[in-house]
Amino acid sequence: MTAADFDYEDLGLVAGLEIHQQLDTATKLFCECPTAIREPEESDRRFTRYLHPTKSELGEIDEAALEESMVDREFEYLAYDSTCLVEEDDEPPHRVDREAMETAMEIGQLMDMSVVDQVNVMRKIVVDGSNTTGFQRSMLVANDGAIETSDGQVGIEDMLLEEESCQRVEETEDGVRFSLDRLGIPLVEIGTKPDIRSPEQAREAAERIGMLLRSTGKVKRGLGTIRQDVNVSIAEGARIELKGVQSLDDIDDLVRNEVRRQVELLDIAEELDERDAGVGDPQDVTETFEETDSGVIRGALDDGGRVQAVRLSGFDGLVGRELQPDRRLGTEFSDHAKRHGAGGIFHTDELPAYGVTEAEVEALREAVGAGPEDAVAIVADDSSTADLAIEAVAERAETAISGVPEETRDALEDGTSRYLRPLPGAARMYPETDVPPVEPDVTDVETPELLTEKVERYEEEFGLDSGLAEQVAYGQRWPLFESLVGQDAVDATLAAGTLESTLTELRRDDVPVERLTDDHLRETILLVDSGEVPREGIEDLLTALAENPDFTAEEAVEQEDLGGVDESEVREAVAEVVERNAEQVETEGMGAFSGLMGECMGALRGKADGDTVSSVLREEIQKRA
Structure with a gap:
């Protein structure tokens, strides 16, 4: 059965969203450092840390943090002349940024939310290296709101104001390298209630929230500035958090594929129950492959490694069963093995292959006592990695017998997902004692014009066609457009066409338009509107400015001889x-x-x-x- 055949109501689909949006403030949430992103090569110093989970006030340790800490890694951080001791965790955090708090309250009003009487900062344990402290600071600002979709109202559970995490730069031999420039940028996390009942409604709700956020004109734009997490479950399945959805276009496909994955896992669990399936104890089968020609296994053995195996009783034919496009139950096992440093696994549903012969498969089955209905999974790596990885495979196989395990999964670009870590629990939160509470005042917070309303106004007031009006309103330069047609009284179609159509065409021609400032664009449009430069010269003038960003528009006109003729x-x-x-x-x-x-x-x-x-x-x- 494909995802297109599902009756989502019959399956009991329940979904919710968590939208994470960076705010476009002048300074960071707990210090006065700028929120600009830097290039790694600009770093002027670096340091390393090892992070470990701590107990909550009740003496509990969060399961997700505990599993993360089992992966022994060194975290290296790149610091800059624009970062400070707060980001390096060598100085206590300062008071909550006022601009960020005001923007968060404005967003809350757009979603009909109630702002809390007192905002208290909490610590959320995170030991994956993305925070130098080992936790993320977070605070509840508003709750109990709603948005409208074509399939009904979706409730907004809450909105948190948080500090953004470090930017992951690259994997290193010893762990992970992060950049501190992003750490501490104010971020709102908006969580919906589990009111979503279809993939299409999930996407529409995300689009609606995104429109409301952009309507403030106070959120950052561009790749990585907004992320969507999607929580999905079906009646007989489990809650799954799909983490880090970058594109709205992917949300409906991710929900469809997750529903399919849970349906397939439930069918597998039913089949395993009928076969009275079980999981054996991991054991060393290195001798079975001493003469192997398999490149992967041979490489591990030549480096002094071992081959570990586990018998999966009753799993024959099911390990290779597809759960999502090009992802099988065996892929799920492999994801767990990779969390402990292994390159992956082999299993008998796909063997002989990869240099493993039929004779070696038979010898493997005999070594672990596998029968015709059984499958066998193996890991070839150094001793420590192989031990941890095969244990992880065995644990995941055990949960396959029960059905669908609750977990956090990484959203992939092809609309599928992979295992990331267990779902976090309440044990990861505890109070932040270094930052005093904030009592928010909503009396001076104004509700901004929605982008949908802005489109209608541009059509009526300036005579723009609907397509161009929408491009300008939803684009990043609408404040400049409004200044040009208002304060400078330039032709609206000229301004809109230049800021949207012309820049898009130049970008397609590989002109570095990202170098163009608002001043460049304003000066160019004013010169054309006054007749000093003909409209046909706009592209040449903007190209010259993009290639020489230190020039003013008048200097570029003179340099390129772009002035009009009589x-x-x-x-x-x-x-x-x-x-x-x-x-x-x-x-x-x-x-x-x-x-x-x-x-x-x-x-x-x-x-x-x-x-x-x-x-x-x-x-x-x-x-x-």
Whole structure:
């Protein structure tokens, strides 16, 4: 059965969203450092840490943090001249950033949420290296709101204001390298109630929340500034958290594939129950592969490693069963093994293959006492890794007998997911004693115009067509557009077309438009609107500014000789073109217009308005026709 065949209501699909959005504040949440992202090569110092989980106030240790700590890794951090001792955890955090708190309250109002009377900062244990402290600071700001979708209302459970984690730079031989530039950027986490009942509604709800966030004009834009987590379960399955969805386009596919995965796991569990399945104890089968030609196994043995195996009674034919596109139950086992450093696993549903022979498969089955209905999984690696990895495989196989395990999974770009860690529990939260509580005041917080309302206003007030109005309203430069058409009173279509269509075309032509500042764009549009530069010269002028960002628009015009020409110069240039093509003009008359128009514009090099050139060319042709 494919995901398209599912009756989600019949399956009892329940889903909820967690939206994480960076705020565009001047400084970070608990210090005065800027929120700009730096390049790793700009780092001027670095240090290392080893992190371990701590007990909660009740003496409990969070299961997810405990599993994370079992992976022995060194964490290296890149620091900059724009980071401080707070980010390095060598100084206590400062008070909560006021701008971030005000923006969070504004977002809460857009979702009809109730702001709490007192905001208290909590510590959330995180020992994967993404925070130098071993925890993330988080605070509840508002709760009990709602948004509308075409399939009904979706409740908003709560909104937290948090500090963003470090940016992961790369894996190292000893662990992971992180960058401190992102650590501490204010971040809101918005959690919906489990009111979502279809993949399509999940995507629509995420789009609605994203629109409301962008309506504030106070959130960061671009890759990595917003992340979606999706919680999914079906009636007989388990709650799964799909972590780190980067694109809204992926949400519905991720929900469909997770539902399919749970349906398949439940079918497998039923089959295993009928077979009275079980999992044996891991054992060493290195001798079975002493003469192997398998490259993976041979490489492990030549490095002094071992081969560990586990008998999976009743699993024959099920380890290779597909759960999601190109991901099988064996892939799930492999994901758990990889968490402990192994490259992966082999299992008998896919063997002989990868250099493992039929004779070796038979010898393997005999070594662990596997019968016809049994499967065998093996791990080849150094002794310590092989031991930990095969134990992890055995534990995951045990849960397969029960059904669907609760867990956090990593959302992949192809719409599937892989195991990441157990679901976190309440034991990971405890009070932050270094930051005083905040009593928020909502009286001065204004509710901003929604982007959907902005689109309608642009159409009515400025006469923009619906497509262009939506591009501007949902784009990053709408504040500049409003300043241009308001304070500077420039032509709205000129401003909108330049900020959206023209920049898009230049980006497609590999012009580095990211170097263009608002000042560059404002100066260019004003020069064109005043007639000092013809509209045909906009692309050339912006290209020159992108390649020489230290120039002003007027300096670029002079440097590139992009200034307009008067009508006498236009007539002179057009007359020369018509003279060179006199025979064609006499023969074709106005039929020659199209070809000659391009030649005239080329001769004038974008220095004249197209309408003027067209009018003069028609006059010159008529004289000779």
